[in-house]
Amino acid sequence: MSNTNYQQLTEIELRNYIKQHPEDEDAFQHYLAIIRAKPGRVVVSTEEQAVIEFQKRIQASKHQP
Numbered sequence: 423m424s425n426t427n428y429q430q431l432t433e434i435e436l437r438n439y440i441k442q443h444p445e446d447e448d449a450f451q452h453y454l455a456i457i458r459a460k461p462g463r464v465v466v467s468t469e470e471q472a473v474i475e476f477q478k479r480i481q482a483s484k485h486q487p
Contacts (some may be wrong), residue, residue: 428452428453433453436456440453
C-alpha cells in the first residue's frame with residue numbers, strides 16, 4: 423500500500439506513477455476507475471472488434487461537417 427494521494431494527481435501524473443510503480447495495485451485500480459468513467463469508452467475483446475470500431479469511427483468522422 424502506498425501513501426500517495428491518487429485524488430490529487432492528474433490522469434497523466436497517475437499514469438506515469440503507475441509506470442514507475444507497477445506493483446501499486448491501489449493506484450492501478452484508481453486509474454482504471456478514471457478510464458472507465460470516461461464518456462464514449464468502448465470495450466473490445468478481440469482485434470476484429472477493434473477494427474470494426476475503428477471503421478465505425480472513421481465513417482462517422484466522414485459525415486461530420
